[in-house]
Amino acid sequence: MNSSFISSLARSIVGLLTVILLVSGCTSDDRKSLTVYSPHGKEMLRAYEDAFELAHPDVDVRWIDMGGQDAYDRIRTERKNSQASIWWGGDGPTFSRAAAEGLLEPYRPTWASEVGPLGRGEDDTWYATFLTPEVIMFNSRTVSADERPSSWDDLLDEKWRDRIIIRYPLASSTMRTIWGALIMRQPTEEEGYTWLARLDRNTKTYAADPTQLYLKVAREEGDITLWNMPDTYIQTEMHGYPFGFVIPSDGTPVLNDAIALVKGGPHLDIAQQFYEFVTTKEALIYQAKTYFRIPARKDLDPALLPDWISKAQIKTMDVDWEELTRKGAGWMTYWDENIKGRGQAWLTERSLD
Structure with a gap:
């Protein structure tokens, strides 16, 4: 086989590969x-990226996993050049604030x-997909059954000094909901701040994101945190973290976890x-x-939902969602x-204990 033939064959292969790459690109x-x-x-987002792309091969779903408050901040920053088209997840008050600022595209789902009425925004700007109870999460290895807190006020006990780790609240709609509810359950705002100051006194550190929160509690850097029930379940059942939770006996906020279209986002038809x-019945089940997740829709057959939903003893805290929004x-x-x-x-500074 002469060298000219080999050279010609090599050029042909290179040319063919170039065409393949160009076509695939x-x-x-x-x-x-x-x-x-x-x-x-990422677990749920990746699953629905794959499922939607399978049903719509002409669509490339890209998701960014971020806190609900971070999503709001980013949509607000990008309002003149919206990058996202869907905002999926976060508390109702944050969505209502975004709607009031003209950041959401009205859409009435089927x-x-x-x-x-509490599960929707004004003028169809957002709708609730899930009901998300907030809980006290703990490391089940380090917190014995007889030591576990049963109420929010139990967290102020001195025995929890430097044993509490909290997700930094400003970036998280979950934590903003908890903080707001804990302020409003007191007679005055000042007394609400006093309660949070006493909680801060027992707090060892604030985690920058959920991943850091899970790692710190799992590594026994702290024993207790305030979080939401679905994510606690996921980390325990899917990832094997040693977590348990308590639904506070004095009531807990149950937020309307929402979905909305982003005003000016690309391909709003898609x-x-x-x-x-x-948000179909099948998807929610x-x-x-x-x-x-606990579906917000009322038309689902309870027999098709997992038993833990009906068995959960959830005392819902009375939250003024409009005041929380304001x-x-x-x-x-x-x-x-x-x-x-x-x-x-x-x-x-205030001569308080």
Whole structure:
């Protein structure tokens, strides 16, 4: 075999590979990109990326896993050049604030009549997909059954000094809901701040994100945190973390976990399809069984839902969601600037215990 033939064959192979790469590149580029901002975790997001792309081969679903508050902040920053089309997950008050600022595209889903009045935004700007109870999460290796706190106020006991780790609240709609509810359960805002200062006094550190929170509690850097029930279940059942939880006996906020279209987002027609795709009866039942979510829709057959939903003893805290929407951001700013990391000093300045 002469060298000229080998050279010619090599050029042909290179040319063929170039064509293949160009074709595959064009195929990928031809897909329409749909970006989703969501705190629902990589497990659920990856599953619905794959499922939607299988049903819609011309769509490339891209998701960014972030806290509900981070999603709001990012959508607000990008309002003149929206990058995301779907915001999937976060508390109702944060969605209502986004709607008031004109950040959401109204859309009435086919199942709109199946959620209650608290599970929707004004003018169809958002709808609830899940009901998410907040809980006290603990390391089941280090916190014995007779030691576990049973109420929010138990967390202020001196025995928990430097044993509490908390997800930094300003980036998390879950934590903002908890903080706001804990302020509103007191007779005055000042007494609410006092309660949070006493909690800060017992807090060892604030974790930057959920992953750091899980790792710190699992590594026994702390024993207790405040979090939500579905994610606690997921980390325990799917990842083997030694976590348990208590639903506070004095009542817990149950947030409306919402979904919405982003105003000005690309391919809103596809975004509507994704919105419907992840909120069908079948999808919600699957999410309940696999990702421990409590569906907000009222038209699902209870017999098809997991037993833990009906067995959960959840005493719902009476939360003024409108007040939380109006005042929540101000409460968080005050806490961050005056109480975080200096709870004891804040109490001492006011001659409080």
